[in-house]
Amino acid sequence: MADQREILTDKSIARLSAGEKQYKVRDSELPGFFVLVGKRRKTFMAQGEFWRDGVREFTAQVKLGEFGDITTRQARAGAKEALGSIAKGQRPGEAPTIKGxxxxxxxxxxxxxxxxxxxxxxxxxxxxxxxxxxxxxxxxxxxxxxxxxxxxxxxxxxxxxxxxxxxxxxxxxxxxxxxxxxxxxxxxxxxxxxxxxxxxxIDWNKEHRRNTGMGPNDISSWLKELYALDNPLRREFHLMTLLSGSRPTALKLVRMEHIELRRRLIHIPKPKGGEEKAFDIPLSRPMIRCIIRAIRWGRIMYPKQRKFWLFPADSERGHLVEHKEDRNVLSKWGNDLRQSYRTLAQAAGVSELDIHLLMNHSLPGVNAGYITRDRLLRDHLRQQQQRISELVVQNLDARRDPLLVRWLGSAKVVEPAAEAEPESQSESLSMAA
Incomplete structure (x- = not known):
């Protein structure tokens, strides 16, 4: 039976006869308000299209009550409220939160x-x-x-x-x-x-790996640029970034208690990936010299901040915050140096697995997961670190680059006796500096 349409009142609904099949009688004054007539009941209903953000999702129906339990006037008021909620994009019976x-x-x-x-x-x-x-x-x-x-x-x-x-x-x-x-x-x-x-x-933009790393033949000219920097602490920071292959953010946060010169390690407690990825960086001789120079310059330039940070600065946090340089002054910095470290490691003949361990990358393959990194730190990984560092300084000529040689070899490193008891951290750093 086709839907009927008339002004719904108590009298008009009382006259509607029950049918073998349900049929609707729609109100001619309020669109969406109708009565559903069945064999035994006459039910007031409201119906509206449920839209959100300009998109039609479905048609929503709300049962308002049975004729005889409520009047047509009450049902009409309920229909207006229900249709208003649907028009606002709110599901019938759903408590409003924010828009939609x-x-x-x-x-x-x-x-x-x-x-x-x-x-x-x-x-x-x-x-x-x-x-x-x-x-x-x-x-x-x-x-x-x-x-x-x-x-x-x-x-x-x-x-x-x-x-x-x-x-x-x-x-x-x-x-x-x-x-x-x-x-x-x-x-x-x-x-x-x-x-x-x-x-x-979306269609993703094509991304290319930035090939900005340096090879062994590029290092000498870069060191000359680095040596020309006015700030000696920034100079040591960039050098340490190259020698360690570390992310710049991690190096900025190195505190004095993270440095263990006796064990020749720097602890990185919260690298990229969080505390679960904490690791130790083994130190080569050039890296130790770099640390000692940084400590000395810190004492001179930032006497208060240097008590806490390896690379102190006159910042709110007390450590180096911004590491970017003018490319016309220093052509490579930041992740350029991390890429350079990876390139130098390959040139030095360091294995792929050792490079992953030194750079704190996730280990490839199932078997690599059984490797205990700490057991390799004392000897094997430190030796690999030394091989990489030597590529940085090996091409320097004392006659051609006297200033660079004097800078990079200015601090004498005394190897601790293997059986000697380690001193306190503060005493160790004091002696080294």
Whole structure:
């Protein structure tokens, strides 16, 4: 039977006859309000299209009550309220939260930051990258429902294109990786989010590994650039970055108690990946000389801060914060030097596995997981470190590069006796410096 349409009143509904099949009588004054007539009951209903963010999801129906239990006037008032909620994008019977009844991007980001990243000890630099992506590149989305992106992945595609154009392809890809991780994390506790991650809709920008590392023949000219820097502590910082292959962020946070000259180690308690990835860097002789020079310059330049940090500075934190240099002054710094270390290690004949251990990379293969790194530190890995460091200084000529030779060989390193008892850390560093 086709739906009927008339002004619904108590009298008009009382006259409706029951039928073998259910049929609807729609109110001619209030669209979406109708009575469903069955064999035994006449039920007041409200029906509306459920939209969110311009996308029609489904048709929602709300049961208002049975004729006889409530009046038509009461049912009409309930219908107006239900239809108003549906028009606002709220599911019938769902308590309103934010616009659209879903977790916002800001809430999802804060939960991911607090419950996932900080709780698992993620590096402060990693957290800062996520914060930059969320609070700068997605700032205008923060208070919008995260579900909107799931239902309209074209918005994510458009934003990826926009960031690519304005900020570059690498930053655009990085921002989308952050958004993808936050969405996946939020969906674990918000089942109303669409299952498909909207980031899957983008076409990723092609990324090329930056081949900015130096080979053995490039080191001499770079050392001359480095020696010309005005700040001797920054000079030692960049040299230590090359000699250790360390990430610059980890070196900036080296405290005096992390240095064990007697054991010829620097402890990195919280590298990229968090405390679970903590490791020790074995020290070659050139690295020890670099540390000693840094300690001496720290005493002169920053007497207060040098008590705590290997690379002190006049900053709020007390240590070196910004390591970038003018490329016209120093052509290679930061991760350029980490790539250079990897290249020099290969040139020195160091095995792939040892390079992974020295750079604290994840070990490839199942069998490599059985290697106990600490057992290799004292002799084997330190010897490999020495081979890499020697490539940095071996091509220097005392007649051609007297200043560089004097700089890199100016501190005498006294090898501790194997059976000697280790002194306190403060005494050891005091003697060395």
């Amino acid at each position: 009844g879903s977790i916002s991007l800001r809430q999802a980001w804060e939960r991911y930051r607090d419950a996932h990243m900080e709780r698992k000890g993620r590096n402060s630099g990693t957290i800062a990258n996520y914060r930059d992506h969320m609070e700068r590149l997605f700032k205008d989305w923060l208070d919008n429902p995260l579900a909107r992106l799931g239902r309209q992945p074209n918005l994510v595609v458009q934003r990826h294109d926009k960031i690519t154009k304005e900020n570059g392809p690498y930053i655009a890809n990085g921002a989308m990786r952050s958004l993808r991780a936050i969405y996946n994390h939020a969906r674990k506790s918000n089942t109303d989010l669409p299952a498909a991650n909207p980031v899957s809709a």
